[in-house]
Amino acid sequence: MREMRYEAPKTLQGALALLSGGNGLARVLAGGTDLLIQMRSGLEPELLVDIKGIPELTVLAAENGGYRVGAAVTCMELIEHEAFARAWPGVIDGVKLIGSIQVKGRATVGGNLCNASPAADSVPALITAGAVVGIIGRNGRRETVVEDFLTGPGKTSLAKGEIVTSLLLPRRPPHSGDAYLRFTPRTEMDIAVVGAGVNLTLDDSGVCRRARVCLGAVAERALLVPEAAAALIGTSVDAAALKRLAAAASAACRPIDDKRGTREFRIKVAGVMARRAAEIALARARKI
Numbered sequence: 001m002r003e004m005r006y007e008a009p010k011t012l013q014g015a016l017a018l019l020s021g022g023n024g025l026a027r028v029l030a031g032g033t034d035l036l037i038q039m040r041s042g043l044e045p046e047l048l049v050d051i052k053g054i055p056e057l058t059v060l061a062a063e064n065g066g067y068r069v070g071a072a073v074t075c076m077e078l079i080e081h082e083a084f085a086r087a088w089p090g091v092i093d094g095v096k097l098i099g100s101i102q103v104k105g106r107a108t109v110g111g112n113l114c115n116a117s118p119a120a121d122s123v124p125a126l127i128t129a130g131a132v133v134g135i136i137g138r139n140g141r142r143e144t145v146v147e148d149f150l151t152g153p154g155k156t157s158l159a160k161g162e163i164v165t166s167l168l169l170p171r172r173p174p175h176s177g178d179a180y181l182r183f184t185p186r187t188e189m190d191i192a193v194v195g196a197g198v199n200l201t202l203d204d205s206g207v208c209r210r211a212r213v214c215l216g217a218v219a220e221r222a223l224l225v226p227e228a229a230a231a232l233i234g235t236s237v238d239a240a241a242l243k244r245l246a247a248a249a250s251a252a253c254r255p256i257d258d259k260r261g262t263r264e265f266r267i268k269v270a271g272v273m274a275r276r277a278a279e280i281a282l283a284r285a286r287k288i
């Protein structure tokens, strides 16, 4: 193995200077639960920039009625934040599924996002939430929505030297609920064969006025499915609407065939998972 430099800057400017300094392969290190495994499988960065000591990235705070989640906030910190968990239970559904308690104590949602696995469990619910990714680079700060941030398996719109600083989850209207479900052959410590996130808002009479539906592990990146959301909007999310949602979710899938699930299986299960997630989101929306 070649020599590797490890740096733990205390400021964002310090991290940016390090990342733009050399010509060799540099990687941001958050929890390391993906990165260290990749390094054991042959990835050889010359420089690791540990971002966990940068105060701005560890903040988890209410902002304009929503929440800003710093990129170095761990999954466990998010799960244990009661107000956040009440506001976005579907996001918490996804985060809770990431690995074991030990993994969640290290892993970050920012890392789950930046690793850009099509099966990443936090991503579908972040997309249905309309989460905004905060990014900093040498040319300043920019923002993008999660669905545009992810560009393919293991690929994001981050330019060389850029760092994700936070995720901003917006304020929710009343009578809103979200949920995320995944199918895996095992109950835990497994990768989603299919994941489905639904976020919906009802009006005072129980009619669905807004909805977003996103599927994981059925395409090269998480898939926002407007046709599935349209099946819910204007309805009371009754059985007929849920059936149309399931059909639209299945129709949108373009999955791979692998040892964990065939194409046909994934397509069918995507509809089932989307319908069940919508039922949970609906029950949560009715409670608020």
Ligand SMILES: Cc1cc2nc3c(=O)[nH]c(=O)nc-3n(C[C@H](O)[C@H](O)[C@H](O)COP(=O)(O)OP(=O)(O)OC[C@H]3O[C@@H](n4cnc5c(N)ncnc54)[C@H](O)[C@@H]3O)c2cc1C
Residues within 6 Å of the ligand: 027, 028, 029, 030, 031, 032, 033, 034, 035, 036, 037, 051, 071, 072, 097, 098, 099, 100, 103, 106, 107, 108, 109, 110, 111, 112, 113, 114, 115, 119, 120, 121, 122, 158, 162, 163, 164, 165, 189, 190, 191, 192
């Ligand atoms: C046993 C085990 C079980 C797992 N189970 C699941 C599971 O069920 N579901 C699931 O979705 N994942 C699972 N994972 C994968 C992993 O834990 C998650 O993807 C985790 O959220 C990654 O976060 P991290 O902070 O550890 O990222 P890291 O490993 O530190 O980083 C991941 C990648 O993102 C980059 N990166 C990280 N933060 C930033 C940033 N702020 N800006 C720019 N780039 C950044 C890194 O350079 C690296 O390329 C599992 C992992 C293990 C080891």
